[in-house]
Amino acid sequence: MFDKILIANRGEIAVRIIRTCKEMGIRTVAVYSEADFRNLHLREADEVIPLGGARPQESYLAKEKIIDAALQSGAQAIHPGYGFLSENSRFAEMTEQAGLTFIGPPSEVIAILGDKIAAKAIAKTAGIPTVPSHTEVMASHEEASAAAESVGFPVLLKPAAGGGGKGMRIVYHQDELAAAWSVCQDETRKAFGDDRIFIERYIPKPRHIEFQIFADRHGNVIHLGERECSVQRRYQKIVEESPSTALNELLRRKMGKLACELARKAGYVNAGTVEFIMDPDGNTFFLEMNTRLQVEHPVTEMVTGLDLVELQLRIACGEPLPMKQEEVSFSGCAIEARICAEDPSKGFVPSVGLITRYGAPRGKNIRLDTGVCAGSNISVYYDSMLAKVISRGENREQARKQLVEALNRYDIEGVLTNIDFVNQILVHPVFAKGDLSTDFIADHIENSAIPQPEEYLEFTAVATALVHHIRETLVRDSLKPMRAQIGSSSPPETVYEYVAKSDGDIFTVQIEKGESDFDWLIWVNDKQYRLETPRFEFYRRRLKLKINDSTHYFRIKYQGNFIWIAFSGMTRLFEIYSPREWKLARYMPSPVKKVLDNVLECPMPGLIVEVKVRKGDRIYRGQELLVIESMKMESGVASPCDGYVDSVSVQSGDAVETGKVLMTFAL
Numbered sequence: 001m002f003d004k005i006l007i008a009n010r011g012e013i014a015v016r017i018i019r020t021c022k023e024m025g026i027r028t029v030a031v032y033s034e035a036d037f038r039n040l041h042l043r044e045a046d047e048v049i050p051l052g053g054a055r056p057q058e059s060y061l062a063k064e065k066i067i068d069a070a071l072q073s074g075a076q077a078i079h080p081g082y083g084f085l086s087e088n089s090r091f092a093e094m095t096e097q098a099g100l101t102f103i104g105p106p107s108e109v110i111a112i113l114g115d116k117i118a119a120k121a122i123a124k125t126a127g128i129p130t131v132p133s134h135t136e137v138m139a140s141h142e143e144a145s146a147a148a149e150s151v152g153f154p155v156l157l158k159p160a161a162g163g164g165g166k167g168m169r170i171v172y173h174q175d176e177l178a179a180a181w182s183v184c185q186d187e188t189r190k191a192f193g194d195d196r197i198f199i200e201r202y203i204p205k206p207r208h209i210e211f212q213i214f215a216d217r218h219g220n221v222i223h224l225g226e227r228e229c230s231v232q233r234r235y236q237k238i239v240e241e242s243p244s245t246a247l248n249e250l251l252r253r254k255m256g257k258l259a260c261e262l263a264r265k266a267g268y269v270n271a272g273t274v275e276f277i278m279d280p281d282g283n284t285f286f287l288e289m290n291t292r293l294q295v296e297h298p299v300t301e302m303v304t305g306l307d308l309v310e311l312q313l314r315i316a317c318g319e320p321l322p323m324k325q326e327e328v329s330f331s332g333c334a335i336e337a338r339i340c341a342e343d344p345s346k347g348f349v350p351s352v353g354l355i356t357r358y359g360a361p362r363g364k365n366i367r368l369d370t371g372v373c374a375g376s377n378i379s380v381y382y383d384s385m386l387a388k389v390i391s392r393g394e395n396r397e398q399a400r401k402q403l404v405e406a407l408n409r410y411d412i413e414g415v416l417t418n419i420d421f422v423n424q425i426l427v428h429p430v431f432a433k434g435d436l437s438t439d440f441i442a443d444h445i446e447n448s449a450i451p452q453p454e455e456y457l458e459f460t461a462v463a464t465a466l467v468h469h470i471r472e473t474l475v476r477d478s479l480k481p482m483r484a485q486i487g488s489s490s491p492p493e494t495v496y497e498y499v500a501k502s503d504g505d506i507f508t509v510q511i512e513k514g515e516s517d518f519d520w521l522i523w524v525n526d527k528q529y530r531l532e533t534p535r536f537e538f539y540r541r542r543l544k545l546k547i548n549d550s551t552h553y554f555r556i557k558y559q560g561n562f563i564w565i566a567f568s569g570m571t572r573l574f575e576i577y578s579p580r581e582w583k584l585a586r587y588m589p590s591p592v593k594k595v596l597d598n599v600l601e602c603p604m605p606g607l608i609v610e611v612k613v614r615k616g617d618r619i620y621r622g623q624e625l626l627v628i629e630s631m632k633m634e635s636g637v638a639s640p641c642d643g644y645v646d647s648v649s650v651q652s653g654d655a656v657e658t659g660k661v662l663m664t665f666a667l
C-alpha cells in the first residue's frame with residue numbers, strides 16, 4: 001500500500017479522501033489555491049502545498065504544478081477526486097510518466113470513454129441499447145437539420161466531450177435548430193476546446209439510473225448496484241438515492257451485468273459509473289460512462305457497507321478486488337442531498353462570502369461530507385457545492401424522514417443555501433412516492449403550487465409561539481423580585497394566549513404548562529398539541545421539540561416579536577402578539593417597498609464576461625444586457641424595462657458585487 005498520496009482537489013471530496021487515508025494509515029498531501037488558504041481540507045491533511053492563484057487554471061487545473069508538488073513531497077500517487085483534472089487523460093498520462101500512480105483508470109481508457117461518441121460505440125459492442133442518435137461529424141446546421149429529421153424530434157444537441165450538462169440544448173422543432181446549433185457550438189468550443197456535437201433523440205420525462213462498477217488489474221469486474229439521480233436542475237443532480245424505486249431485482253441484475261460488460265470491453269480499471277437513461281415505459285439506454293469517483297458515491301457506501309475510496313486505493317496498488325459479485329450485499333436505503341451556496345429565490349444565483357455560523361446535523365444514520373465550517377470563505381472561483389448530507393434507513397421512507405429532519409437542523413449563515421429548497425423536494429408527496437423523472441423539479445416544485453401539510457404550518461406556529469413565550473416568561477421572572485409581593489390582587493395565570501401571524505395566516509395559540517417543566521399543552525386555533533421539551537434545547541438557532549410523540553427540529557431567529565423559522569421546506573416570518581398588542585397592531589399601516597426600475601443592480605457576485613449594449617442603445621424588457629461568470633457558470637442579465645441605456649458603469653473583466661449598479665436607463 002502507498003505511504004503517502006497527494007489529493008489534487010479541494011472541498012468536501014478532499015476531506016473525504018483524507019478520512020479513508022487516515023483509517024488506512026496513509027499520509028496525505030493537500031494542495032490549495034490562494035482563495036482556499038483557510039479551507040477545511042488543509043486542516044485535515046498531514047502536509048499542505050500552495051499551488052498559486054485562485055483561478056483554477058493557476059491552481060487545481062495546473063498539471064505541472066500538481067505533479068511537482070507530488071514529487072517534492074515524496075507522494076507515490078495522486079487521487080484526483082471528481083471534477084478538475086479527474087477525467088483529464090493528459091494529466092493521468094503525465095502522472096504516470098513522472099513515475100507516480102494515478103488513482104483511476106489508465107489514461108487511454110479515460111480518453112476513449114471521455115468521448116461520448118466513442119463510448120456509445122463501445123456500449124453497442126457490449127450489447128447495450130443506446131439512445132437513437134446521429135454521431136457523424138456535421139459541418140453546418142443544414143446538415144444537422146437533416147440529421148435531426150432522421151433521428152426524430154425532439155432532439156438533444158450534445159457536445160461529444162461534454163460534462164456537467166454544459167452546451168446541451170433541447171430542440172423541439174426544425175425551425176429552432178439553426179439558433180440552437182449556433183449557441184451549442186459556441187458553448188461547446190468555449191467549455192471543451194473540442195467543437196464536435198452529436199444529435200440524440202430527446203427522451204421526455206426520463207429517469208437517470210447509474211451503476212457503480214469496480215474493475216481490478218486482474219480482469220475482475222463487479223458492480224455495486226445502482227443510484228437513481230433523476231432529481232436534477234439544469235442537468236445537475238440534487239438528490240440521489242440507492243436503490244432506485246424504478247428497478248426490480250431482475251432488471252437490476254440485467255443492467256448491472258451490462259455495465260460490467262461495458263467496463264470489460266473498454267479495458268476498464270478502478271472505479272467507474274455507467275449511466276443509463278430510462279424512458280417512461282421502462283426501457284433503458286446507455287448514456288455515458290464516468291471514469292472517476294462520483295459526487296453521489298456515499299449512497300452506494302451506505303447500502304453496501306463498503307468504502308469506495310479504500311477500494312480505489314487497493315486497486316491502484318495492484319490488489320485484486322476483495323470480493324466476487326455474489327458477495328456484494330445490499331441493505332436498506334440511502335438518500336443524499338447536495339447542499340450548495342445559492343439563492344433559490346433569485347433563480348439560484350451563486351451566493352459567496354464568509355460562513356459566519358455553522359451548525360451541522362449529527363445523528364446515527366446521518367452522514368455529513370462537508371468541505372466547509374464556520375469561517376470558511378466561499379468564493380466565486382469554484383463550484384457552489386458546500387456539503388452533502390446522506391441518510392440511511394431500513395427503508396426509503398425512514399431514510400427520507402431522517403434526511404428532512406437533518407436538513408431542518410442544518411444551520412449555515414453568511415451565505416445563502418438551497419437547504420430549504422432541497423427539503424421542499426424531500427417532503428413533496430410525489431417524491432415520497434418515488435415517482436421521479438428529470439422533470440420532477442420543473443413539474444412539481446418550480447411551476448406548480450407545492451402542497452404543504454396543514455400540520456406543518458401549525459407546527460411552526462407552535463414553535464414560534466413557544467419560543468416567544470419562554471423568552472417572555474424569563475423576562476417576567478427576572479423582574480419578579482422588583483414587584484410588590486403584598487396585596488397583589490390577580491391570581492397567577494396558567495394559560496397564556498398569543499396571536500401568531502405569518503403572511504395571511506393568523507393563529508390563536510394557547511400555551512399551558514404541563515405537569516413537569518418540560519411538558520406543554522398547546523392549542524392552535526383550538527387544535528390540541530402535546531409537547532415535550534426534555535431540556536428546552538434551543539441551541540445555536542436550532543430548536544428541538546417533541547410534538548405528539550415525534551421529534552422535529554426547527555431553525556429559528558428572533559428579533560423582538562418577529563420570529564423567522566425554517567421547517568421541512570417552509571420558511572416563514574411570524575409576528576407574535578399578546579391579545580392586547582394584537583388589537584393595536586391590526587391598525588398599523590404596512591410598510592411600502594419602493595422599487596426603482598430604471599436601474600440595473602447586479603444580481604450576483606462574479607466577473608463581467610461581456611457587456612452587450614452601449615450608452616444610447618434602445619433596449620427592451622427581458623433583453624440580455626450583459627453576461628456574468630460566477631462559480632463556473634455564465635448567466636445572462638436581462639433588462640428590467642423598455643427604454644434607452646443612459647449609463648454603463650462596468651466593462652468586461654470587472655469583478656462585481658451583488659447590488660452594484662451596472663447600468664441606468666432612460667425610460
Ligand code: ADP
Binds near residue numbers: 203
Ligand atoms: P453530462 O456529461 O454533460 O452530465 P449526460 O450525458 O450525463 O451529460 O446527461 C446529463 C443529463 O442530461 C442526464 O442525467 C439527463 O437528465 C439529461 N439527458 C441526457 N441525455 C438525454 C436524452 N437523450 N434525453 C433526455 N434527457 C437526457
